[in-house]
Amino acid sequence: MDNILSILVFFPAVAGLLGFVVDKESARAYGITVTMITFLLSLWLWFSFDTANAGMQFVEMIPLIPDMGISYYLGVDGISLFIILMTTLMTLVGMVSMGETKNIKNMIITLLFLEMTMLGVFVALDAIIFYLFWELSLVPMLYIIGAWGGPLRIYASIKFFLYTFTGSLIMLVGMLFVAYLYHSLTGVWSFSITDWYALVLPVDYQLWLFAAFFIGFAIKVPMFPFHTWIPYAHGQAPTIGSVILAAVLLKMGTYGFVRFSLPMFPDASVMAITPIAVLSLIMVIYTAMIAYAQKDIKQVIAYSSVSHMGIIMLGLFAMNAEGLSGSVFQMLSHGIVSGALFMLVGMIYERRQTKLMSEFGGLAAVMPKFAIIFGIMLMASVGLPLTIGFVGEFLVLLGFYQVSPMMTILAGTSIILGSVYMLRVMKFTFFGPLDKEENKKLKDLNTRETWSLIPLVAIVIWLGVYPKPVLGPIDNSVNALLVFMDEKAITKEAKDMIKVPKSVKEAK
């Protein structure tokens, strides 16, 4: 299959279109089948992926507007491969676990379109194609929050849309300017990201461009102080919306940093280490504290998700292989763990129509399976060794220690503060006496719910014990990225800061 990537991206969309003619009763089965096939396609992609090759693979390139250098240009490397796998997996799992019954058919069609846009973002190697998918992804999410959300859904969805949209417009300006620079330097137009990589820009240009891209990505991540759309989005979104939002949409921002900012503006990236680290530390500590103050379980998870994104951001700017690989790995881990936690909260919400901790207590006695899976995800979320959460968090902190020990200690408080708010949720929800009448009759997880969670539990443990199959290819591509950045950097500070692993240096 030469154009596996195109098939992967557009299969969900085509299936989504066909979904309009599918009978309402069988919509769910249809959706699950389609996402299952997509997931299998992405698995196939992984198996045919050459792990020894750190560059772009499965490349497809069709010129669209040759005069402007815009082409339909796709490819994956070790970094995007696993984000793609996580996207298809979380869409599938989210679909299986979905409890929505209202307008189920529309929901499934919306989700399939959303899947297309997300996959598109992660395979695009042309800035315009990237931008198209990036912006298109807002629309299905706008619908999901706006049509299936809670009482404040209109406010939340508009806030989500306008906020992220504003950011991406500034990013678009940045992209146009890069293309303009490319044209003025080479005489031809190109929007191909790999062409752009070859541009060596003066530091002041790099800084301005870095800033433009930063706004677009930072709002998506979301970095402090651009994070306030997220509590509303999560608070109002239906479970499936939160799962996809936390697991995949946020990763677009961090992925953007890896795909654009680091390789294109290495000097500016090095100069931005301290400001970004400071913002990330605020994310880690400040949002962890806010998470502790929440009364609603879902809000705790929402804020904790921001807090963990802080760790990911920190790793991206560690400028060494340990930190960067850890950061990319943490994107996957965060996607799976926070996705699972949102699913779990959704399940309890469906039973009790409330997410307030004060309404629960002692649930472990009536819902033991639920409590066990929540416990495992909690442990993964606080970064317990042998769960998926540890590998990334450890590597990020280890990597950033080389940059700044002091900041690493501050970021390391994440392991303390994280357990503080998560254990509080555990205690007030699952432990203590079962004293509310409504809770005494709660049913434990049913088969559908259990089976949507079991794969995630399995992955959490598998990749915690043996992360190599995933971490290996990531590390490979990260090493290539670092070598590239090191060679491309023009200032001495940047060259000193960017650390190519010794093993890679020796191999050369």
Next chain:
Amino acid sequence: MENLVYIALFAPFVGSLFAALFGMSERKIFVGIIGSALIGLSFLASAILAYNLYTTGTVVQVRMMDWISAGDLNVGFGFVIDQISVTMMTVVTLVSTIVHIYAIGYMDHDKSFNRFFSYLSAFVFSMMILVMSDNFLGLFIGWEGVGVCSWLLVGFWYHKPDQKREDNPSISPSWAANEAFIMNRIADLGMLIGIFILYWNTGSLQYDVVFAQLPYLSDSVLMWAAIALFIGAMGKSAQFPLHTWLTDAMEGPTPVSALIHAATMVTAGVFLVIRANPLYSMEAVAGVSFFIASLGTFVAFYAASMALVERDLKRIIAYSTLSQLGYMFAAAGLGAYWIALFHLAAHAFFKALLFLGGGNVMHAMHDELDLFKMGGLRKKMRGTWIYMTIASIALAGLPFFAGFYSKDAIIETAFNEGTYVLWGILVLTAGMTAFYSFRQVFLSFHGEERYKALGFDPHEMYKFVLVAMSPLAILAMITGLFMNQYKAFIYKIGESVQYEMSDHTHHLAVWLILLVVFIALSGIALAYFKYARTGEHAFKPDEKTANGFFYKLLINQYYVPVFYENFITKPYMMISEMLWTKVDLKIVDATVDNIARFFYNTGDKTRRMETGNLSNYLNWMALGAVILLVVAAISAMLV
């Protein structure tokens, strides 16, 4: 040999999974039996490994598989069986086997019997990873693993509600479990930082590679690595100021307290310092080592002082554990690593015995823990009484019992090093230890039978449980006799663990020992006169003592928990609330909304220009033209 290593390590894991299969069904006795048998198997394998190491002296090192590789980092699951780890393995699996068998009897009425065994075996597995790993990150897996198991087991009776601190100083099992986990996490951050320091300076995390690099590292690196790792040790081994969780952890079932919070997990910190002895014996970290010894000595005294007035049976034993951990750190800090390890092993035996005996009493008294409600129990519980007396004698350090050799060696070390202040405190603490241990024995087993008035009907524990406890009783008596053989065994590791008393100390040794024994005996005698007698001299709690300043200070644990609550927990909650409602919603988010509102309003206002009236439009056009002209004129003038 390799197979034995894996059997020792994975037998408990299999046991845990097996029990987990029945985790949600009701009590099945064979879950307990198979679980115990598997731990026994692990003990057997450890013992063979120990014997093999003793006879051949060859250290076994195996690497199972890769774990994390990124950049230059490459850590795997590797295990090393040397004198230090094999000591720990044997002690851990032996005590675990006995505790497992004990728990079959102790937990027999609990509906979560199977779940309990699953957790307990999982704990043993984590502990084995901790002691067997050949690298710091593997140790960290076990380190966090035992933390989680401790969290699960302390909070085992999760359904109990929170109580006020005045009614129950530990508030509730789930509260105590969270406290333990979070406090340990604070220390774990220190440990992680230590790991980072070692990795970036030596390029590896494997013990032998790291230790070989130590002489080439700068003094400050060594010092910070030692400090950071010790912070980790302070959490697990509950050293001041991270000690409050240990007494609260007594909310867990008693077998858990015996295994985790006395014999094994809490000694992990001491183990870490012993494991990293090449680091701690470096010249550059002498200051840190001395700090460890001083802190240990302080904790020994501090914890013993709180045990003097405590009325809760389990909390007394917990304080005594804390105090003995202090002794171990004192020895390790002074460089007598093998003595610390020997005391660790001896302590594991007699302290587990003491706890299990305490469990028998609780079982008999229907979970009543207040010593003042007991008394004279020896008539009903002969076996338990004998066991607890043996354990207390060993703890008090009376001649020829385990503690006599191991604890006295620590006190002697303090003398030998010329640190007379530490020595003095440790001697004094030995007297206090004897006093509170026997106070506990006398209050529960001797004197008036106070329980009768309260309607208790105590009964002795099952026979098989008492039989299962007997190895611990024997070990509590005889371990000390093997001190010299053990010394010869552990000396093979190398110079860094070797420690000899000077000739001067040797000459004075008899007098030193006599002094300590005399002080211990005085403590016991005092306890006897105060608590053991019957009739008109019988012990009665009196108001006057209970209202005294020192009594209040001690019974409230020097107000440390209250201080933590008022100055850390509550302010943290308050600040968090404030950050959320005041900063995040009112400042950060409101700014975003205001920006949006500004654009909306501007648009809304300017929309009014669109009146559809031509002359209006002309007016605006004219105004615009004027402004443009003015701007053009000004810019022309500036250029």
